[in-house]
Amino acid sequence: DGCGHLVTYQDSGTMTSKNYPGTYPNHTVCEKTITVPKGKRLILRLGDLDIESQTCASDYLLFTSSSDQYGPYCGSMTVPRELLLNTSEVTVRFESGSHISGRGFLLTYASSDHPDLITCLERASHYLKTEYSKFCPAGCRDVAGDISGNMVDGYRDTSLLCKAAIHAGIIADELGGQISVLQRKGISRYEGILANGVLSRDGSLSDKRFLFTSNGCSRSLSLDPDGQIRASSSWQSVNESGDQVHWSPGQARLQDQGPSWASGDSSSNHKPREWLEIDLGEKKKITGIRTTGSTQSNFNFYVKSFVMNFKNNNSKWKTYKGIVNNEEKVFQGNSNFRDPVQNNFIPPIVARYVRVVPQTWHQRIALKVELIGCQITQGNDSLVWRKTSQSTSVSSKKEDETITRPVPSEETSPGINITTVAIPLVLLVVLVFAGMGIFAAFRKKKKKGSPYGSAEAQKTDCWKQIKYPFARHQSAEFTISYDNEKEMTQKLDLITSDMAG
Numbered sequence: 006d007g008c009g010h011l012v013t014y015q016d017s018g019t020m021t022s023k024n025y026p027g028t029y030p031n032h033t034v035c036e037k038t039i040t041v042p043k044g045k046r047l048i049l050r051l052g053d054l055d056i057e058s059q060t061c062a063s064d065y066l067l068f069t070s071s072s073d074q075y076g077p078y079c080g081s082m083t084v085p086r087e088l089l090l091n092t093s094e095v096t097v098r099f100e101s102g103s104h105i106s107g108r109g110f111l112l113t114y115a116s117s118d119h120p121d122l123i124t125c126l127e128r129a130s131h132y133l134k135t136e137y138s139k140f141c142p143a144g145c146r147d148v149a150g151d152i153s154g155n156m157v158d159g160y161r162d163t164s165l166l167c168k169a170a171i172h173a174g175i176i177a178d179e180l181g182g183q184i185s186v187l188q189r190k191g192i193s194r195y196e197g198i199l200a201n202g203v204l205s206r207d208g209s210l211s212d213k214r215f216l217f218t219s220n221g222c223s224r225s226l227s228l229d230p231d232g233q234i235r236a237s238s239s240w241q242s243v244n245e246s247g248d249q250v251h252w253s254p255g256q257a258r259l260q261d262q263g264p265s266w267a268s269g270d271s272s273s274n275h276k277p278r279e280w281l282e283i284d285l286g287e288k289k290k291i292t293g294i295r296t297t298g299s300t301q302s303n304f305n306f307y308v309k310s311f312v313m314n315f316k317n318n319n320s321k322w323k324t325y326k327g328i329v330n331n332e333e334k335v336f337q338g339n340s341n342f343r344d345p346v347q348n349n350f351i352p353p354i355v356a357r358y359v360r361v362v363p364q365t366w367h368q369r370i371a372l373k374v375e376l377i378g379c380q381i382t383q384g385n386d387s388l389v390w391r392k393t394s395q396s397t398s399v400s401s402k403k404e405d406e407t408i409t410r411p412v413p414s415e416e417t418s419p420g421i422n423i424t425t426v427a428i429p430l431v432l433l434v435v436l437v438f439a440g441m442g443i444f445a446a447f448r449k450k451k452k453k454g455s456p457y458g459s460a461e462a463q464k465t466d467c468w469k470q471i472k473y474p475f476a477r478h479q480s481a482e483f484t485i486s487y488d489n490e491k492e493m494t495q496k497l498d499l500i501t502s503d504m505a506g
Contacts, residue, residue, distance in 0.1 A: 007033030007099055009109070012144025014329065016041045016116040017181045019125055019144030022099055022109025026053070026149050029109035035099040041116035047095055048115050049088040052124030054078060055108040056101075063102030066110050070095045089117070113142040115181075126150065129162040129169075129215040135188045141167035146178035146203055153208025154195040156223075156347075160205075161195050162188070162213040172203040174293055174349030175217045179329045185218040200347035202337050222292050222353070222379035228258050228283060237279045238269035240369070242304075252371070257281055259345065259375035265299045267306060268363075268370040279370050280314070280360045288317055288357045293349040293377035296361070298342035306371030307339040308363040315356035325354060335364055342371070355381065 007030060009021040018039060022029040041047050049068065056079040058064035065077035070092040078084045099110060115122040121138060125145035145167035154160035156173035166184065167176075176182035178201075195208030228234060236254035244250050252267035268279040285291075298307025312333055313325040327334040328351075336348045363370045 006035065007101060008035035008037060010144065010147060011037065012179065013039065014143040014180055016045070016118065017122070017140070017142035018114055019142050019148065020097065020112045020114075021148070022101075022111075024109070025111055026108045028106055029099075029101055029104075031101060031103050033101050036096065038094060038096045039114055040094045041114070043093050045093050046117035047090040047093055048117060048119065048122050049090065049095070050113050050122055050124050051084060051086055052111040052113060052126040053108060054084050054110045056080060056110070057104040057107040058102070063100065064104055064107070065100055067098045067100075068095050069098065087122075111148070113144075115140060115142055119183075123166065125165065125167050127166050129160070129164060129166055129186065129188065130213070132186075132188070136186065138183060138185045139166065140183050141170055141176055141181050143179055143181035145181075146171045146201075152203065152205050153197060154205060154214065155198050156200070156217070158192060158196065159189060159214040159216040161208040161211045162191070162215055163208075163211065164205075164215075166215075168203060169205075169215075170217060172200045172205055173217050174201055174223075174347070174351070177328065177349075177351040178202070179327065180351070187216045187218065189214055189216060198345065198347065199337075199340070201349055222290055223377050224379055225260075226285060226289060226291070226376040226378050228285075228376070233284045233286070234258070234266075234281070235284075236266055236268070236281045240267040240269050254281060257373055259295055259297060259373045261373070264301050264304070265297070265306075265371045265373040267299065267304075267372075270370075277362060277364045280362045281372055281374065282358060282360045283374070283376065285357050285359075285376070288355060288381060289378055290381045291315075291350060291354040291356065291359060291376055291378040293347060294336075294361070295345050295347045295375040295377065296338055297345050297373045298339050298367075299371040300343060300373060302342070304369075304371065305342050305367065306369040307342050307367050308361075308370055308372055309338050309340070309365040309367060310335050311338050311361050311363045312336070313350070313354065314360040314362055315354050316358050317356055322360070325350065328352070338363075338365075347377075349377075353378065 007023050009023040009025050009029075011020050012018055013020075020037065020039070022035060023033065024030065039047070054066065056064045056066065059080035061077040061079040065079045067077045068075040068088065068090075070090055071094070072092065073090070075088055075090075093116070097112065101107075101109075111124065111126060113122065113124045119140040121140045122142065123139045125142070125148040127139070145165070148165075148168065150165040150168060152160055152164035152169045152172060154164060154169070160169045160173075166186065167181075170176045170182075170184045171178050175184055191211035191214045193210045195205075195211075195214070197205040197207045199205070234254045234257050236257075239254060240252045242250045242252065250264065252264050254266045256264060257266035266281060270279060294313075296308065296311075299305070312335055314322045315325065316322045324333050326332060337346070339346050359376070361372060361374060363372070
């Protein structure tokens, strides 16, 4: 088998020769048939082709469909970077004989629904536009190549685009997907972090950087330590002074100082049934989680892998599963007690209660967590984003860095229609002030002899201004009373917090 990295999904995938980008082995054959849904055309993009042979006699890459043949390709011949086939299926054959060098090939494919397909090797520095959209295939996470930066500050422009998109939680590696990129001025230093199985490295000054657009559902979900967080057990240690230190679940909030939550059982061979549970108070959309270990240098405790359970009121616990294989998804956790790690949920978890269930750990289970997500509307689970106008959406914290997509669904409060209340009120306001204008004109005509009117009139007008101090500065604003006052207060609080953020 001369095939290397291979990830396929319904309508996209990635394929390489064995050992890529190292030298491919001698005397091997790699043959795979790749398909996209019937009725679609197949797009092939070669990200890299480095085959030593100049004659294609024993070392070559060949594509064969039921009606056509493309290749063989090898050596220094001109090779098309993209092939649009008139079929939904093709057989890829890579053969090698005796050779000294050569990386082999890296190939990505997608259906004709994605004409903006790129390969896993494209970097942001390859593009000049300040905003653009591309389609990343499934399978770019484990392709060799560095990224520098993070989802908040952005990525150095030398970073691989699709690998950075997986790191940022924009797409899932096993699915691929569309990415929308913003190019911005570079910063002096890029801070790396482990996220979604991709390690981003620290980076130095660059002229440009890039960010991904966001749907806005990536805020920290506040956790109340008193009652919202509980655990299967907790540990008590004794410090140097002989005092007991309680590693309680209330200390599991990532933003808090001090020790974390730690389980009471330190054995490494017992079944992974310890858990940390979070009650969000209501059903919310959870798009990710950040975790650390103990955060204490003299307690080198951390969770190396975990699964997620979730439920709502009066329902049973469910385990979060992968999309492709529908099996329990195990998330990569921390590799030390200190540095945070992020994992995103694609698709998101929609639940009130979540449990982090450690699977493997170092010395003792210890966790601090931060859930990422947003509010949801009642009934349809769509994002709660309020428009400040017809063309402006509420945006997240660093709006000079990130664009938020407005939600397609309109949201109205239960039991009230804004339009039916607004129109009659506006008409009433117009009629009232039209009447006031006619009345004022009539009085002016009556008092034509004096430009200031009589003393009594001046006194009356003065009293009017005291009684109605804003009558001459009419505003178009008005107040509507809602039936569900509590709910609207919560929603307005959310708007305020979004705008403040």
